[in-house]
Amino acid sequence: MSILRDLALAWQRRRHGLANRARPHAAAPSRLQANALIAAMPDIRPSHLETTLRLQCSRWLNGHRPARSMQASLLALSQVAEASLPLDVYGDGIAMQTLEADVAALLGKPAASFFHKGVAAQLAALRGWCGEGQGPVALHPQCHIAVDESDAFEHLMGLRGLQVGAPDTPFTVQALQALPEKPAVVVVELPLRRAGFQLTAWDDLVAISDWCRREGIALHLDGARLWEAQPHYERPLAEIAALADSVYVSFYKGLGGLSGAMLLGSEAFIEALRPWKSRLAGNVYTLYPFVLSAFQGLREQLPHMADYRNRARNLAAHLARVPSWHVAPEPPPTNSFQLHLPVAPDALRETMLAVAREQGFWLGARTTPSHKIADGAMVEVVVGNAAQDWTDDEVVTLWQQVVSAAQR
Numbered sequence: 510m511s512i513l514r515d516l517a518l519a520w521q522r523r524r525h526g527l528a529n530r531a532r533p534h535a536a537a538p539s540r541l542q543a544n545a546l547i548a549a550m551p552d553i554r555p556s557h558l559e560t561t562l563r564l565q566c567s568r569w570l571n572g573h574r575p576a577r578s579m580q581a582s583l584l585a586l587s588q589v590a591e592a593s594l595p596l597d598v599y600g601d602g603i604a605m606q607t608l609e610a611d612v613a614a615l616l617g618k619p620a621a622s623f624f625h626k627g628v629a630a631q632l633a634a635l636r637g638w639c640g641e642g643q644g645p646v647a648l649h650p651q652c653h654i655a656v657d658e659s660d661a662f663e664h665l666m667g668l669r670g671l672q673v674g675a676p677d678t679p680f681t682v683q684a685l686q687a688l689p690e691k692p693a694v695v696v697v698e699l700p701l702r703r704a705g706f707q708l709t710a711w712d713d714l715v716a717i718s719d720w721c722r723r724e725g726i727a728l729h730l731d732g733a734r735l736w737e738a739q740p741h742y743e744r745p746l747a748e749i750a751a752l753a754d755s756v757y758v759s760f761y762k763g764l765g766g767l768s769g770a771m772l773l774g775s776e777a778f779i780e781a782l783r784p785w786k787s788r789l790a791g792n793v794y795t796l797y798p799f800v801l802s803a804f805q806g807l808r809e810q811l812p813h814m815a816d817y818r819n820r821a822r823n824l825a826a827h828l829a830r831v832p833s834w835h836v837a838p839e840p841p842p843t844n845s846f847q848l849h850l851p852v853a854p855d856a857l858r859e860t861m862l863a864v865a866r867e868q869g870f871w872l873g874a875r876t877t878p879s880h881k882i883a884d885g886a887m888v889e890v891v892v893g894n895a896a897q898d899w900t901d902d903e904v905v906t907l908w909q910q911v912v913s914a915a916q917r
């Protein structure tokens with residue numbers, strides 16, 4: 510009991526800005542102690558509770574099995590081969606440079622630059638392609654840059670968006686040809702997450718690339734999930750990347766890393782963006798945990814992207830067989846898809862959290878109104894290694910229980 514009291518007192522002291530007098534070599538807290546520490550937090554936010562609840566579960570439907578603590582995460586990273594190399598400092602370090610060279614080779618691009626955030630990498634890329642001007646930047650109305658970044662490309666970079674294509678479907682070259690003005694750069698998000706992780710068809714992608722080259726317009730790929738898209742195209746990553754002038758990839762989605770991104774392009778393009786990396790707060794003092802987790806993801810997750818995609822197809826087919834449920838896209842081209850259910854979003858969310866509390870199964874905590882089922886809800890299903898702990902039938906049964914409980 511005294512350990513719990515000590516932890517609670519330590520928390521209170523830290524909260525009130527008092528020196529933490531913990532012994533420097535005290536053993537790392539156990540999970541029980543960590544839970545006590547969490548319980549002692551007086552003003553814990555609901556989102557903290559959800560994060561904690563997720564880590565206390567025994568099975569997860571989405572993504573990869575999570576590290577249960579910072580300690581577990583750091584221990585796993587310490588096993589990565591590059592962990593014995595020196596720490597990078599302001600982006601310089603042998604591990605960082607090796608990672609950049611490895612990813613450049615994988616994507617067949619001459620140069621690569623690590624960024625702490627994809628948002629920053631893409632803002633820099635767009636500024637690079639637009640020079641001193643405003644663009645315009647041709648992008649899909651549901652892409653991450655247009656929807657999820659609080660219009661940073663306009664507010665921070667002074668650029669102007671030119672929306673292309675219709676909601677819920679990737680755009681084609683015909684939509685680009687119909688634009689009222691010539692863009693400086695075209696952005697294609699592969700897959701288009703907010704449209705249900707849909708992928709531009711290969712022939713459409715080639716036509717977009719050819720048209721951009723003919724017109725002297727830069728083509729940038731938002732490849733946050735390019736790793737996950739590759740099995741659908743059945744072509745090497747470098748062949749896909751060769752269609753574009755610049756590509757951004759993420760290390761923390763399908764690859765399951767801590768965070769981090771890479772921007773790839775010609776030597777001159779990447780070199781010219783150096784000042785923009787600093788301006789966008791990308792010159793972080795050291796990034797080694799992110800670098801190690803990127804190596805880890807490339808080795809442990811990248812080889813399984815086709816398995817995750819195949820599993821997503823099977824699971825989607827099972828779920829789509831339930832009357833009045835809807836899966837989109839069907840079949841999913843990547844490891845991810847939308848599941849539309851005939852139940853109100855708030856009720857569904859509450860039931861999903863109750864299942865996590867009572868049964869230890871994490872189905873996620875985000876529900877949005879469905880655009881396929883009137884008054885229904887949509888959840889995203891993202892297949893990673895955590896799905897290996899379930900059979901397709903178990904997943905269907907659990908969702909059926911959740912839906913009928915939420916309908917009551």
Ligand SMILES: Cc1ncc(COP(=O)(O)O)c(C=O)c1O
Binds near residue numbers: 653
């Ligand atoms: C399609 C897409 N692009 C860009 C980003 C931005 O990545 P980051 O979180 O590294 O800034 C995300 C993040 O979710 C994304 O889904």
